Amino acid sequence: MNLILKVWGFYARSAALRSIAPFIPVIALWAIVAESGMFPRVFFPGPAEVVSSFGSLVYKGILPEYLEDSVVRLAVGAAAGLALGIPLGVLVGLSSRAHAMLWPALLFFQAIGDIAWLPILLIWFGFGLTTVTFVIVYTVLFPVVLNTVLGVLSVPIVMHRAAQSLGASHLRIVWEVVLPGAMPNIITGVRNGLGYGWRALIAAEMIVGTSGIGFLMFDARRAGSVVEILLGMIVLGLLWYVVDDWVLVPIERVTVQRWGLVTRCG
């Protein structure tokens, strides 16, 4: 009993172990089902095959190259989306005229959804990088804009007035009052935007497909190689998990706590 408690205590304290351990039974179960031959092996390969295909794709250099392609596309698209989205959001949030003009259009274009743009983008730009980048920028842009607007609007008007009566210029109010005040919402927008952008990237790579993880998976599907599809899914899941867990969640936690929006309890 004591031993169990000790093991449990160690388990509960180690964050790394806690996030890895749950996957062990899943992988074991997966291996057992695959070995049992319940499904044809071709449609349901085991973990060992996926690991060996990981090895061979890394060795051939395909996986690192595709991974780099996908990540660079997402990074470029996201950067462009943020560079456009945050200023636009501040503008729409601050000016009631801009708000009345643009808000319904923003909501509408957000509702159309990234992927629905693919067919017409393919006509405009053909199968290529421009199309994929456009889709990602579009996808990241709207959650960022909409959340920035919400954030800007959430800054109480008295704060503006206080800063103004203390002699702050417009630019300074934006920089020192509005932006910090809107920061928690902006971060949420960035996180949502990246989440959607990531999915849009995969879809675009599948449909437009010249390289990238989405293309790897869809190419494997054409060749009927379930192993490589599973490998692609695992790489995608791991990569995003790492980005979300190590980058986005800490940033969100820091800003939200720094701005004291959450009363931590228990």
Add this chain to the structure above:
Amino acid sequence: MRFGFLAPLVLLLVLWEGVVRAFDVSPRVFPGVEAVALAGLDSIRDGSLPRHVAGSFARVVVGTVLALVTAIPLGVAMGVSPAVSSFFTPLLRFFSVLAGIAWIPIATLWFGYGFGAITFVIFNAVFFVVTYNTLLGVASIPLPLRHAAAALGAGRWAMLTQVLLPGALPNIVTGIRTGLGFAWRGLIAAEMIATNVGLGYMLFLARDFYRTEVIVFGMIVIGVLWLLIDRLLLAPLERATIERWGMVRPA
């Protein structure tokens, strides 16, 4: 004033038509307003639009209902025990990250092109996100509340229906809204790849013939449908639960 939001959209239409006329944009690049409206009328008259919309909706409804029916009980069951919920959290997060589009290749291999594969994509877009959020919701109910209910003699059923489900409801609703958002995008992507009926297919087919007016009309339909789903179904649901539960932050 209720329809004040229409003014900017009307302006957008005028701007669109103006640009197309002024620069004499080729209809192969971007269609005029009239062409799109005619394409819309055509597709309603020959029954293709209702067919595609019905096809898409059937998939969304079947996939979502299946997912909700399984995800909510599972999430509640896992959320009840802190040890179990902290064990499953990383797994669920991993799978909600993959939710939707990433399953398209394997779903089409397992189920073939068609209804099964797309419904499966929608199912798991909703399933993992809702399970994860339900678990979070149940796990975030303060233990003293559950102890109080137990001390007052609540049985398992009363505990479930009067403490756990109501307490987790705001999270569940948020999960449904997020999950459906992913599912809707997944649907369009999957229909472009893997079927012969549905809105995504309608768009992709039109691309083959450079029929931009059909594409633009399809995009507008997709946008309007999602706005309707979101505004008439999801947002009121969310508002009702959050207001009803008063965004309770346990002090």
